[in-house]
Amino acid sequence: MTHILIIEDEENIRTGLKDLLEAEHYQVSAAEDGRTGLSLALNSTADLVILDIMLPHVDGYEILKAMRDANLDTPVILLSAKTQELDKVLGFRLGADDYVTKPFSSAELLMRVKARLKNQSQETVESFHCGELMLDMVASKLCVGDKEIRATIKEKEILSYLIQHAGKAVTRQQILQEVWGSNASSVTSRTVDTHILTLRKKIEPDPKKPTFIVSVHNVGYRFEKTDS
Secondary structure (H helix, E strand, O other): OOEEEEEOOOHHHHHHHHHHHHHOOOEEEEEOOHHHHHHHHHHOOOOEEEEEOOOOOOOHHHHHHHHHHOOOOOOEEEEEOOOOHHHHHHHHHOOOOEEEEOOOOHHHHHHHHHHHHHHHHOOOOOEEEEOOEEEEOOOOEEEEOOEEEOOOHHHHHHHHHHHHOOOOOEEHHHHHHHHHHHHHHHOOHHHHHHHHHHHHHHHOOOOOOOOOEEEEOOOEEEEOOOOO
16 A cells, blocks of 8 residues: 655644545555654655655754655655745755645645656666666666766666657657656756757767667657667
């Protein structure tokens, strides 16, 4: 059963969220202060955390930072009455997956929870070999033959996504949503094109005539498995 952890000091919101999620058949744990929430976040097996920012003892930003410092990639949805853009930017910089401003509707939050869990459950490429090409997402390593290629995290994530859908055309918007997630609205499809161009220069025998990442006219890109 999917386990969701709620860290929220306002009792009516905490109780309402717990009832809402349990009605959807999720297993729910809850904490009413930051200190308890931090301990649960670092030691539980939650599949998703709903985290308020303004908490007693330890605030949500500190909890989020501690989770990411501990290499926990559990999806986190921040809740906050703060509406300033800088507050949202800080949350995303610390590793939040989504940001919901209070007051919010139950339907909206439930939609965001399901979207985060769907993304988390999608199959990911951990290790992939194709001819001279090797991608290891666990070790964050990309190689062509015996040569390790210096690539950014985003480049590896894009390549991983394309490999997951090998043989199928994917749109630039799909890549944006998958790789940039909640931040997709802050970048454009040209960003995808730029990353693809850079990837081709790093992994293709002839970047001008790509054999791994091919363009699909009026659609986007497709990864082709090949031993050539």
